[in-house]
Amino acid sequence: MELFLHQVLAGIATGGIYACMALAIVMIYQAIDHLNFAQGEMAMFSTFIAWQLIQWEVPYWAAFFITLAVSFAGGYLIERIIMKPIHNAPILSHVALFIALFAVINSLAGFIWEYQIKSFPSPFGTHSVLGEGLISAHDAGMTGVTVTLLVFLFLFFRYTRIGLAMRAAAANPESARLVGIRVEWMLALGWGMAASIGAVAGMLIAPVVFLEPNMMASILLYGFAGAVVGGLTSPGGAVIGGVLVGIIENLAGTFIPYVGSELKLSIALALIVFVLTVKPSGLFGRSVVHRV
């Protein structure tokens, strides 16, 4: 029982990372109506920018906010320069473009900052706050930031004019344009915000997994899984989904004998597929009704 509890706590700690990423994924899904496969790489690149600023002896919080601003501009520019020309192309071309972006950003980061791993400072410290080395101050801080971000996003998308406009632009571009929303600006804004949230996720994750160009590969995977399990239309669901994935991963690794440690990723994913076949729109997602 104690082992079980420990594993659940450890799962929550790693789940916090996934939740953070899942939130960024859901965010961009709400703003542009696509899953962005390059999201993890964008977050990684932002984190490298922050690392470079800290190396230049900029104080942590200053570096943090400069990175947010730079990421916002970066996301905005990617939408304007790269995504806009093929706005009317089939969706599969968009996905291929995300893959291309992935390759470009990954390769650029490796070229500029090289592939050896770097440590990244935590603003919260690394001492344990709960249990022996189970949940550290950083884990707790990360969860706190994720929840705060979640509340802000919820309020933003539900109660502000611009948040509603963004949702409208993503959900139904034609009708949104007819009621006077500048759809293109909303898309670009969505990309900018998603890049910033990704940057927050990257900077919070980097102290745990260390900084290198491929740091996001598995996290993006779990993040996707969390987002889909929770429901792509629900930011809160994404956070819960991310934490759930963390817990399942840890428990599967510990309690399923023989194959557990080797197949923990596969087991987590299999469970997700199972959840999806039972409830296709995710645990907290709205099911989309099509008009015939």
Added chain:
Amino acid sequence: MAMKTRSAFTDLIAFFGALAVALAPYRRWLILGLVLLIVLPMPFVVKNFFVFQLTLAMVYAIAILGLNLLTGFNGQFSLGHSAFYAIGAYTAAILMDQYDVAYYWTLPIAGIICFVAGFLFGLPALRLEGIYLALATFALAVAMPQILKLSPFEHWTGGVQGIVILKPNAPFGLPLNPDQWLYYFTFAVMLALFLCAYNLVSSRTGRAIKAIRDNSIAAKAMGVNLSLYKSLTFGVSALYTGVAGALGGIVVQFVAPDSFTFALSVALFVGLVVGGVGSIAGALFGAWFVLFVPNIAEHISKGLAGAVYGIMLILLIYLMPSGLAGLVRLVVMRFARASR
């Protein structure tokens, strides 16, 4: 002066347009003849390594065609085709390594096994659409290398080390080296599979498959059995990819879990988009792209190979948003209009 060149140019377009219209009834045979003219002498002209690469490109083309049947013609999204490719490759390798089965018999067996696997995977996938289906198939792609590495199967799969197999020699004492023979063998298999695919999509079944893609509710109202056709398409698609995997295993002479990761699925997907979604011939171009462009990118810049590859991919999508097949269609339409 400017007027004159312009009219000469339009004349030229009109001429080609008239030519295209006049030759339209024989188009298929002309294209086939042209392809044979290029393909058949190739192994005697270029180096052995290049022959090997061309063979591999044809293998990829079959796999991409398999993905295209599912995604392009049936509208089901898959990121899991590396798993079917792996099943095909391992079937061939295990049969040849453990049971001394001749290499040409491994292809139908791999095809049947993959068809069953694909059909079975297609059943739960019926409930999923779009991005959710992508995630489910993605899970399959991620799980497959890990399953192949599992210790209980090590006796057959060779674990992390994989299996080494021997290249078959040319039969009937033909004066060909193994690379050249495999080139022709693969070409024959590819031609047969492409013809089958062509006939499939233009048959009654094919129309049902495409109707599901275009409007599944209308298709259902017309009496198309959605579940049956969707899972059958999944099976056929897996069959193609599995045969490609078996061929790929034979051509490369080696199978190992880490050759069949998610990256392979991504490569197949990129090939699909670049070649043209819903186009049968486009698969070949897509295969060339995913096989040769990374090499070219590496040639241009070692450190920034990924970036060069990505930029080439971006430019290609700008130039032809619906793939090479879409571009060809557009050009043919322009010519036909000019000649009128």
